[in-house]
Amino acid sequence: MTVVGTRLPRTEDPRLLRGCGRFGDDFSVPGQLHARIVRSPAAHGLLRELDVTQAKKAPGVAAVVTARDLPRDLVIPVRLAVAGTDLSPFLQPVLARDTVRYVGEPLAVVAGDDPYACEDAAELVGIDIAEQPAVLDAAEGHHRPAAELTRGYGDTDAAFAAAAHVVRIELAIGRHSGVPLEPRCLLAVPGPRRGELSIFGMTKVPVWNRDLLADMLGVDETLIRVHAIDAGGGFGVRGEFYPEDFLIPWLATKTGRPVKWAEDRAEHLVAVNHSRQQYHRVAAAFDAGGRILGLTDDIVQDNGAYCRTHGVAVPELTAAMLPGPYRVPAYRGRVRVVLTNKTPCGTYRAPGRFEGTAAREHLLDVAATRLGIDPIRLRERNLLTRSEMPHQRPISTLGTDVILDTGDYPALLAAAVRQASRLGYRAQATARAAAPGDHRRRGFGLAMFVEKSGLGPQETADVTVSRSGAVHVYSGGTSVGQGIETVLAQIAADALGVDPGAVRVTAGDTAAQPFGAGSWASRSTVVGGSAVHRAATAVRERAIQLAARILEAAGEDLEMAGGAVFVRGDPETRITLAGIARAAAPASRYLGPGEPAGLSARRRFEVSHMTYPYGVHAAVVEVDTGTGRVRVLRYLVAYEVGRAINPMLVEGQLRGGVAQGIGGALLEEFGYDEAGQPQATTFIEYRLPTAAEIPPVDVLLSQDAPAPGNPLGVMGAGEGGVSAAGAAVANAVRDALGLAGGVGQLPLTPARVCALAALARATAGPVTRGPVTGGGA
Amino acid sequence: MKDMHAISVTVNGRAHELVVEARRTLADMLRHDLGYTGTHLGCEHGICGACTVILDDQPVRACLVFGVQADGAEVRTVEGLADGEQLSDLQQAFSDHHALQCGFCTPGFLMLAEAYLAESPGTAGTEEQVRELVAANLCRCTGYQGIIEAIVATARARKKR
Numbered sequence: 001m002t003v004v005g006t007r008l009p010r011t012e013d014p015r016l017l018r019g020c021g022r023f024g025d026d027f028s029v030p031g032q033l034h035a036r037i038v039r040s041p042a043a044h045g046l047l048r049e050l051d052v053t054q055a056k057k058a059p060g061v062a063a064v065v066t067a068r069d070l071p072r073d074l075v076i077p078v079r080l081a082v083a084g085t086d087l088s089p090f091l092q093p094v095l096a097r098d099t100v101r102y103v104g105e106p107l108a109v110v111a112g113d114d115p116y117a118c119e120d121a122a123e124l125v126g127i128d129i130a131e132q133p134a135v136l137d138a139a140e141g142h143h144r145p146a147a148e149l150t151r152g153y154g155d156t157d158a159a160f161a162a163a164a165h166v167v168r169i170e171l172a173i174g175r176h177s178g179v180p181l182e183p184r185c186l187l188a189v190p191g192p193r194r195g196e197l198s199i200f201g202m203t204k205v206p207v208w209n210r211d212l213l214a215d216m217l218g219v220d221e222t223l224i225r226v227h228a229i230d231a232g233g234g235f236g237v238r239g240e241f242y243p244e245d246f247l248i249p250w251l252a253t254k255t256g257r258p259v260k261w262a263e264d265r266a267e268h269l270v271a272v273n274h275s276r277q278q279y280h281r282v283a284a285a286f287d288a289g290g291r292i293l294g295l296t297d298d299i300v301q302d303n304g305a306y307c308r309t310h311g312v313a314v315p316e317l318t319a320a321m322l323p324g325p326y327r328v329p330a331y332r333g334r335v336r337v338v339l340t341n342k343t344p345c346g347t348y349r350a351p352g353r354f355e356g357t358a359a360r361e362h363l364l365d366v367a368a369t370r371l372g373i374d375p376i377r378l379r380e381r382n383l384l385t386r387s388e389m390p391h392q393r394p395i396s397t398l399g400t401d402v403i404l405d406t407g408d409y410p411a412l413l414a415a416a417v418r419q420a421s422r423l424g425y426r427a428q429a430t431a432r433a434a435a436p437g438d439h440r441r442r443g444f445g446l447a448m449f450v451e452k453s454g455l456g457p458q459e460t461a462d463v464t465v466s467r468s469g470a471v472h473v474y475s476g477g478t479s480v481g482q483g484i485e486t487v488l489a490q491i492a493a494d495a496l497g498v499d500p501g502a503v504r505v506t507a508g509d510t511a512a513q514p515f516g517a518g519s520w521a522s523r524s525t526v527v528g529g530s531a532v533h534r535a536a537t538a539v540r541e542r543a544i545q546l547a548a549r550i551l552e553a554a555g556e557d558l559e560m561a562g563g564a565v566f567v568r569g570d571p572e573t574r575i576t577l578a579g580i581a582r583a584a585a586p587a588s589r590y591l592g593p594g595e596p597a598g599l600s601a602r603r604r605f606e607v608s609h610m611t612y613p614y615g616v617h618a619a620v621v622e623v624d625t626g627t628g629r630v631r632v633l634r635y636l637v638a639y640e641v642g643r644a645i646n647p648m649l650v651e652g653q654l655r656g657g658v659a660q661g662i663g664g665a666l667l668e669e670f671g672y673d674e675a676g677q678p679q680a681t682t683f684i685e686y687r688l689p690t691a692a693e694i695p696p697v698d699v700l701l702s703q704d705a706p707a708p709g710n711p712l713g714v715m716g717a718g719e720g721g722v723s724a725a726g727a728a729v730a731n732a733v734r735d736a737l738g739l740a741g742g743v744g745q746l747p748l749t750p751a752r753v754c755a756l757a758a759l760a761r762a763t764a765g766p767v768t769r770g771p772v773t774g775g776g777a
Numbered sequence: 778m779k780d781m782h783a784i785s786v787t788v789n790g791r792a793h794e795l796v797v798e799a800r801r802t803l804a805d806m807l808r809h810d811l812g813y814t815g816t817h818l819g820c821e822h823g824i825c826g827a828c829t830v831i832l833d834d835q836p837v838r839a840c841l842v843f844g845v846q847a848d849g850a851e852v853r854t855v856e857g858l859a860d861g862e863q864l865s866d867l868q869q870a871f872s873d874h875h876a877l878q879c880g881f882c883t884p885g886f887l888m889l890a891e892a893y894l895a896e897s898p899g900t901a902g903t904e905e906q907v908r909e910l911v912a913a914n915l916c917r918c919t920g921y922q923g924i925i926e927a928i929v930a931t932a933r934a935r936k937k938r
Binding site for chain 2 (some may be wrong): 012016019020021023028048116180230232247264267482483590648651655684690696
């Protein structure tokens, strides 16, 4: 019996479908205070005075705190440090003290008995800010960067000097972010012992957050317990340590009462990490045959007002991953990280890869036009081949060497092109003849990408069998909607020969798993799953050892299946896992001297290198050159995942990722006016894609290249649906409009598309399709 | 002085009497006064639809309705769909078609679809109709395809009954 590889229904589904999930705001305790954050209404200025007199007098208000009430110099440190960068001058204070640097920056907290009354009282806080000019355009060039970093190898100057063709484009990536449907929420409940706190609502990296909170509060970390709860989407933004992650627990310890904070959507859109905003000047040098000789990218990252927990990890990943799946003899990616008076930035699903893949893959399409080569042929000519794997690039990212571990890139590209052809993509892209007065144009776009997954250094798992025979998995990953409970249950079930229904997974409880590293960077199945595999395998071995004593048989004669251990060839001589667990109880006669009681094991999986999945996106779009509207008609993702523990969940990750990617390519943007006022503070202006904008997504799931670095052979699947979406949509729109150059900017909003259409008319004449039409699809 | 009102409301067939402030939303009343936390708040301004409940047979956004407006009304929430441990056909279809990931928007989609299927049992269920329906609410995880498939499948199965 094996359940790994099957489309097992999710164990999370019944509770969520019945309305019995437990999300942040579903927890309440008697006597709790509700907190409301007072936020800066100005983008930049000196904070002259915060007058809390009236707010303190408002009915039901228990506390109003400002930076004056906090320990001085309290800032949030970087979680993902990049060697050689010192970001200490740019870290965000928990509450602004003298200077405000973006609209939405926390200034004060009001806590009271009733959330409605707290909102009223928060309005009574008098805010006096001497406004100063806001820095809003990071690309202007004269701003001193917070950090600069370069990743690369080889002699790019020589490569460009020797080139037959040099192609350059500029591409601006719009500011957007994860925007999960559940806003953030925290409940901090003080316990009876001094310093003791129960926390509901921290996810992603709960152990890291617990340790940091303990340090900031000056208490022992084991006094703080972060509970595992449901989370309404993560996408990189939820669960990082924000100012509120200190303020709410600190208020609970200060007041001695439980404190709850439930963010509203307007807050979320200015407070949670933004992401993606970068300006790329990317160039490639080609020989006469279209082979890449060198690649350079000069990048400006608009990081917003501070460096938060991700530090400069996003720009580093952008530069380190930019060469993608290609043979690039010389490369240099240089990033200037510039601070502006906007919401600070962090990671959003496929950080750095959405941006870098868009720049590189759009450049390749423009280059194909210039060189007169079909864009698919151009890619084929430059892809690393199977014989070149593993391929080490002299680049590091996230503290690891970039070693593309395995794969057959040309084969997956060929399979994707075949599949797109079979599904009629090319026919549909060229179907609409431009009748007089018809403003609609269709186009086809394709992009290839390399992802990264399975970041170490470790994950720990405990597996325990209880007296009933139930198997309990305590993982350091967290449940953010990705289905981790199902996947880890499948892995444990196979290792132990039990039904996955007998496995209960607890993910992200710091008391149950104090050594967890969390769920991010597409690491949970790879690193967390491997830890569970090891722990469950150790439990299996221990169960057989104990069964051998109980059944008075030799261990090598025993087999384990169906929740029991039995003598091979004599299935009646058996003992269930429940029986073995009882026989492992303290004082049992089956325990050897000095052996620990219980049928359980803790195991760690350590890994020093990531594993690199890869894939292809292809899109057919229809562009209305009159209105500027872009409709995505067809979308295909081909993805190598090594081995799919649950193909249904992998496909779900890819499809959901595509929807977010299309959002970032066409709809979603955090705009600011000239004073630095955010223009997207509701779901009316911040346009998440609906079912009207997202077509059915075709998925070609490949399991041809098992990852060599973990016992399951798996690669991560969390981000590959997003990575190349900006690139594929940009390439399809460019094809539809017949542009000679690039689209210049994402998202492709109606106004920008109209401007591009006008440009295409001016340069190419009427009803002329671009030369990017050939190819096998 | 808070402006308080005594009201009675039936939720999933169970009668409740309570006193609510005039400005309290139906969503907050259901969640925090009556304990029906399956109704979720994603935006509190009527766009995302996560708080959709059925108020006297009509799907409404519970963040845009005041609790007092439900005085004397019948409300159906996600907690009323299953029969004990037995999921409804619509809930089961959502699981079968992988129509949920984080599950936060799911109660809103279920109640939206439940009202739609009940309203036009004979004609409901083309993919185009269902896509238009589903475009009323927001999901950030799934890309919507599973949600559409689950509702179409339920409509077809109910027609056969």
